[in-house]
Amino acid sequence: MLTYILKRIGATVPTLFVVSFVIFSLMALAGGDPARVLAGDQASLADLDAIRDQMGLNDPFILRYLHWLGGIMTGDLGTSILTKLPVVTLIGQRLEATLSLTVCAMVLSVGIGLPLGIWGGLRPRGLVNKLVEGLAVFGFSVPVFVLAYLLIWGLSLKLHLLPVMGFTPISEGLWPFLSKMFLPSLALTPVFAGWIARVSRDAVIDVLDQDYIRTARSKGMSMSRLVARHVMRNAAVPIVTVVGMTFAALVSGVVVTEAVFAIPGLGRLTVDAISQRDYPVIQGVVVLMSLIYILVNLLVDICYVVFDPRITY
Amino acid sequence: MSLLSLDGLVTEFGSGASAVRAVNGLNLEIQPGEIVALVGESGCGKSATSYSISGLLPEGRGRVKGGTIKLNGREIQNLPERKMRKIRGREISMIFQEPMTALNPTMTIGAQVAEPLEIHYGLSPRVARARALDILRQVNLPYPEDKMRAYPHQLSGGQRQRVVIALALIAEPQLIIADEPTTALDVTVQAQILSVLREINERNGTAILLITHDFGVVAEIAHRVVVMYAGYKVEEGRVEDIFDRPRHPYTKALLASMPRLGTSLTASQEDEHVRIAGIPGIVEHFEPGRRGCIFSGRCEHATEFCFKDVPPLSTTSENQSVACHNSEEPE
Numbered sequence: 001m002l003t004y005i006l007k008r009i010g011a012t013v014p015t016l017f018v019v020s021f022v023i024f025s026l027m028a029l030a031g032g033d034p035a036r037v038l039a040g041d042q043a044s045l046a047d048l049d050a051i052r053d054q055m056g057l058n059d060p061f062i063l064r065y066l067h068w069l070g071g072i073m074t075g076d077l078g079t080s081i082l083t084k085l086p087v088v089t090l091i092g093q094r095l096e097a098t099l100s101l102t103v104c105a106m107v108l109s110v111g112i113g114l115p116l117g118i119w120g121g122l123r124p125r126g127l128v129n130k131l132v133e134g135l136a137v138f139g140f141s142v143p144v145f146v147l148a149y150l151l152i153w154g155l156s157l158k159l160h161l162l163p164v165m166g167f168t169p170i171s172e173g174l175w176p177f178l179s180k181m182f183l184p185s186l187a188l189t190p191v192f193a194g195w196i197a198r199v200s201r202d203a204v205i206d207v208l209d210q211d212y213i214r215t216a217r218s219k220g221m222s223m224s225r226l227v228a229r230h231v232m233r234n235a236a237v238p239i240v241t242v243v244g245m246t247f248a249a250l251v252s253g254v255v256v257t258e259a260v261f262a263i264p265g266l267g268r269l270t271v272d273a274i275s276q277r278d279y280p281v282i283q284g285v286v287v288l289m290s291l292i293y294i295l296v297n298l299l300v301d302i303c304y305v306v307f308d309p310r311i312t313y
Numbered sequence: 314m315s316l317l318s319l320d321g322l323v324t325e326f327g328s329g330a331s332a333v334r335a336v337n338g339l340n341l342e343i344q345p346g347e348i349v350a351l352v353g354e355s356g357c358g359k360s361a362t363s364y365s366i367s368g369l370l371p372e373g374r375g376r377v378k379g380g381t382i383k384l385n386g387r388e389i390q391n392l393p394e395r396k397m398r399k400i401r402g403r404e405i406s407m408i409f410q411e412p413m414t415a416l417n418p419t420m421t422i423g424a425q426v427a428e429p430l431e432i433h434y435g436l437s438p439r440v441a442r443a444r445a446l447d448i449l450r451q452v453n454l455p456y457p458e459d460k461m462r463a464y465p466h467q468l469s470g471g472q473r474q475r476v477v478i479a480l481a482l483i484a485e486p487q488l489i490i491a492d493e494p495t496t497a498l499d500v501t502v503q504a505q506i507l508s509v510l511r512e513i514n515e516r517n518g519t520a521i522l523l524i525t526h527d528f529g530v531v532a533e534i535a536h537r538v539v540v541m542y543a544g545y546k547v548e549e550g551r552v553e554d555i556f557d558r559p560r561h562p563y564t565k566a567l568l569a570s571m572p573r574l575g576t577s578l579t580a581s582q583e584d585e586h587v588r589i590a591g592i593p594g595i596v597e598h599f600e601p602g603r604r605g606c607i608f609s610g611r612c613e614h615a616t617e618f619c620f621k622d623v624p625p626l627s628t629t630s631e632n633q634s635v636a637c638h639n640s641e642e643p644e
Binding site: 125210211212214215216217218219220221222225229230233234307308309310 | 367369373397398399400401402403406407409411414415416417418419420428429432433464466477480481
């Protein structure tokens with residue numbers, strides 16, 4: 001098992017290289033001139049060239065890539081063109097808000113989606129299954145921002161139950177933190193809870209149809225034992241996959257939610273960076289996202305081996 | 314008192330007009346320690362009978378529509394699931410056809426075999442596993458200590474079937490229902506599995522309801538044979554009598570379709586003695602309003618009368634009964 005995990009971690013290194021190259025190339029191809037943004041409208045061509053020289057923008061592509069890559073290796077993602085602050089610092093400032101929102105939305109989505117999915121799978125003709133279906137359709141068809149504004153209007157403006165927007169770090173108290181996290185997390189919940197519910201329901205239905213479940217039932221066990229001992233571990237592989245994908249999708253996908261609720265997270269940082277062609281920041285954020293995807297994949301793969309003894313590498 | 318007694322069992326699948334009657338008024342008795350073979354083609358109601366007895370008919374699709382199932386004189390056909398659970402695995406246990414898929418791929422062999430003891434007798438996993446090891450030895454699983462920690466995919470088909478038998482056996486049930494236990498196995502392994510079943514029967518006095526389409530298996534271990542066709546019992550008797558003097562044309566046809574050494578599917582029609590005889594046509598199903606013998610459409614001896622009137626099951630000799638209008642005629 002340990003060998004497998006080490007091997008699997010080793011395999012992520014080439015992936016990281018490829019990803020970093022693709023990111024850098026895309027930024028280079030995307031065009032736009034940060035020097036022009038920095039210099040302003042009044043700058044002369046000579047000024048622009050001087051700025052480019054200073055920023056290393058006149059170097060050949062490969063050289064620039066290697067320079068950047070070397071930086072990443074030492075934990076340096078470059079310096080923001082606009083704020084002159086290290087990208088690592090900028091990301092560090094924003095990471096907490098995004099991760100907080102991601103974790104809160106995960107807890108709600110898994111906490112609602114998984115039990116609903118399992119229940120729906122055990123009673124395919126029951127009412128809960130209709131609820132799963134409804135939640136999934138609702139989640140997929142109502143955009144997060146629509147739901148977000150509805151929630152703000154209803155729970156904050158009309159009922160005055162919760163603060164409208166903003167972010168308070170958890171270090172400043174659990175209640176202020178949760179009260180501000182609740183609405184944005186809730187807005188993100190239907191789509192992911194619906195997704196998790198459907199996948200886990202289908203996984204449970206699929207497992208219940210297997211011969212070994214009939215064998216288990218012929219032993220005369222209770223429903224709860226059947227589910228805990230025989231159903232869940234066999235249904236785990238697709239469920240773990242969708243939970244991992246949910247996490248990755250949340251980290252990289254909370255941009256809209258952060259905008260609506262004025263949460264100072266990575267999404268806002270990225271959107272601002274893109275509109276100002278602050279390419280070291282964009283690259284830094286994309287590298288971080290890729291790293292998170294790769295890590296989530298790694299964890300999911302390790303879970304496969306833990307849950308299913310037939311899977312070996 | 315009979316260990317198990319079915320009286321007029323009717324089992325249906327589906328609902329309303331599209332309901333299919335898989336078992337139609339079946340009477341069956343199993344005495345303690347007896348091996349009874351339930352024989353017939355695919356779709357004749359054998360498995361539906363076994364699921365009816367163990368209460369494992371697919372929920373919402375199949376149900377016992379009529380008749381009684383008595384275990385040691387106690388009616389069990391309408392027991393709520395909660396009470397049926399106490400019977401399953403402890404008084405009646407089951408062995409299934411597909412050893413490759415009948416075991417949970419994510420649980421060790423030891424845990425799966427020990428489980429019935431944990432469920433029914435509240436034994437701790439440690440104690441139950443010690444007992445599981447004994448049982449695995451009894452069914453002659455090679456290297457039982459190692460196999461306790463193995464997962465099903467690490468075992469061969471024959472080994473898995475021994476494991477399936479072990480977990481059916483561990484709580485010492487009075488009746489084991491073995492649904493085509495050897496069908497998926499190759500011939501040498503079949504013989505080994507049958508001898509394990511015979512040993513269990515002789516040593517523990519466990520009664521076995523053996524469901525099969527293979528008269529070779531029947532001859533190997535059964536004491537008594539019940540032949541089913543399209544949900545009806547068409548013939549019943551001691552195994553020697555059925556082999557020596559089959560009365561029902563369906564039984565005769567089944568016996569004739571049994572491959573023996575020297576017979577061949579590809580032999581020409583003229584070499585009748587070496588050609589395996591198939592039974593033409595497919596199993597018909599009971600439909601409301603249907604008249605006549607259920608086998609009449611496929612029976613080569615059918616007379617006009619056979620299409621009009623359902624033949625009752627009548628006792629032809631001391632230990633044999635048959636449902637056929639023409640069974641008394643000389644062959």
